[in-house]
Amino acid sequence: MSDTSNVSIWMRPEQVQRSGPGRRPGYSRAQITATAIRIADADGLDAATMRRIGQELGTGAMSLYRYVPKRDDLIDLMVDAVAGEIELPDRPSGDWRADLSLVAHQTRTVGLRHPWQVTLARRPTLGPNSLRVYDFALSALDGFGLHIDAMTTLNSMVGNYVDSAVRDEIGWLEQARHTGMDRSQWMAEYVGPYVSQVVASGRYPMFTRNIREGRLSHQQPGERFQYGLDHVLNAIAAALPDPPTPRAADAGHPTTPGAC
Amino acid sequence: MSDTSNVSIWMRPEQVQRSGPGRRPGYSRAQITATAIRIADADGLDAATMRRIGQELGTGAMSLYRYVPKRDDLIDLMVDAVAGEIELPDRPSGDWRADLSLVAHQTRTVGLRHPWQVTLARRPTLGPNSLRVYDFALSALDGFGLHIDAMTTLNSMVGNYVDSAVRDEIGWLEQARHTGMDRSQWMAEYVGPYVSQVVASGRYPMFTRNIREGRLSHQQPGERFQYGLDHVLNAIAAALPDPPTPRAADAGHPTTPGAC
DNA sequence: CTCCAATCGCGTACGGCGTACCCGAAATCG
DNA sequence: CGATTTCGGGTACGCCGTACGCGATTGGAG
Numbered sequence A, B: 001m002s003d004t005s006n007v008s009i010w011m012r013p014e015q016v017q018r019s020g021p022g023r024r025p026g027y028s029r030a031q032i033t034a035t036a037i038r039i040a041d042a043d044g045l046d047a048a049t050m051r052r053i054g055q056e057l058g059t060g061a062m063s064l065y066r067y068v069p070k071r072d073d074l075i076d077l078m079v080d081a082v083a084g085e086i087e088l089p090d091r092p093s094g095d096w097r098a099d100l101s102l103v104a105h106q107t108r109t110v111g112l113r114h115p116w117q118v119t120l121a122r123r124p125t126l127g128p129n130s131l132r133v134y135d136f137a138l139s140a141l142d143g144f145g146l147h148i149d150a151m152t153t154l155n156s157m158v159g160n161y162v163d164s165a166v167r168d169e170i171g172w173l174e175q176a177r178h179t180g181m182d183r184s185q186w187m188a189e190y191v192g193p194y195v196s197q198v199v200a201s202g203r204y205p206m207f208t209r210n211i212r213e214g215r216l217s218h219q220q221p222g223e224r225f226q227y228g229l230d231h232v233l234n235a236i237a238a239a240l241p242d243p244p245t246p247r248a249a250d251a252g253h254p255t256t257p258g259a260c
Numbered sequence C: 001c002t003c004c005a006a007t008c009g010c011g012t013a014c015g016g017c018g019t020a021c022c023c024g025a026a027a028t029c030g
Numbered sequence D: 001c002g003a004t005t006t007c008g009g010g011t012a013c014g015c016c017g018t019a020c021g022c023g024a025t026t027g028g029a030g
Helices: A029-043 A050-056 A064-066 A073-081 A096-113 A116-118 A127-142 A150-179 A184-191 A190-199 A206-215 A221-239 B029-043 B049-057 B061-067 B071-081 B096-113 B115-119 B128-138 B150-180 B183-190 B194-201 B204-213 B221-239
Strands: none
Touching: A029 A050, A029 A073, A029 A116, A050 A064, A073 A127, A096 A127, A096 A150, A096 A221, A116 A150, A127 A150, A127 B204, A150 A221, A150 B150, A150 B204, A150 B221, A190 A206, A190 B071, A206 B029, A206 B061, A206 B128, A206 B150, A221 B150, A221 B221, B029 B049, B029 B071, B029 B115, B049 B061, B071 B115, B071 B128, B096 B115, B096 B128, B096 B150, B096 B221, B128 B150, B150 B221, B194 B204
């Protein structure tokens, strides 16, 4: 009866190792999750319907509900499974900049491998893999005497940047897959006339400068990502107290960063 | 024939002021958009179905398709309409910190008024209202001699923060509406047992510190927002050259962002 | 071995969605 | 007054998530 409660999937672990009467389960959460991820990678999250997942497993849609309460819960499982692909050492190296950079690049790599992931309006995932990544990143900022709240805030700046950058990058990739245009083609042919009109209106001078002078959009995705990441890491550097800088992060001098 | 093309809604403006034969339109994009927003505010974006919107307008679902090509396009219109509620002066004041802070707080206010908005995996909106906000924010960072790419990057740090913070805040509000628990209750009763288990496992020391020592989650939402915003603005301050130089020719774009 | 109770596999069915198609109604112009 | 163009919207199709319930399978108790 408490079976239909609105409790997070992490509080209802799969009961493996049953004993007692009853037929043995023929599938598993891990198997279902993996199949769903494979489908979503290939054809998008919307294609990973219960019917389709069941079909690829050689069963029906409803069988899956023996393992997963709702489709949304399955998606939570998918997100955490993907977080499990992020490869990190057991503990941070001591070089916070290298460590956060590693997390950022790993997250980007994995994100690009599973494009559906960024389409989610995600509640914070409390699954084991997500927690591992979170803990690694936060540990990298430990030892500077910052309050835990400040560390969390700084760390989330990196996370927000990566999310946003990867979402952007995937947007272009999907645009390209749909229309066969790459970024510059798209700019020129697809929104080109509209953008020209906006520029010509003279009402949006900064937008116009971005179109005319911006070089960022003409660079390779990897360079673009690195450019923004450097800004964020520099910003964090400015907020850290000077003393135990493990590495010469080129310095803007900290003006009034949190003394928090 | 080009009517079914995959062109952005902004390139297919409503043809108001028709002349010639044929029945006169009985509705308008603005009317449909406003109705959809009202429904989404009250019952969530999923409730704003074509049938429901039609119903509230006293018509059928299919009539809407005379005004809007697809539901997704309608959502684009909704997003830009909401951006129109952001109240800004015509031009920045000259105090970049105050200006960006204003944009951030306005965006938060409007975001909280339309909670469905943050659930969107949004492609950049090119509608007139969104462009206006974008231009205002970017203008606030003008005049420091920064390259437009650097200004864009810094500005998006604020945008990313606001998005993330508002999404978080709304997450809690909806949780509260669904379960009747506020944030601390939810922590205690809903995920409490699970969190305790995670903490007790000893595998996630930073997560544990956050639970034990973190004060941020016990503060009011407004203070929490301000705390994070201050960090972001401090970070930007660190990236700006010290004296606000008057609007002058750009010295060109340094490759090392920290030197900006 | 027999039988019972628990568990799994999954077919059927329901209500809801976006929207393609199509035709009657209305409005203007020659 | 037709002819022509546009709007209104009913009907229908193919999807979706998932509630329900029943037969098949299984381990343990007698």
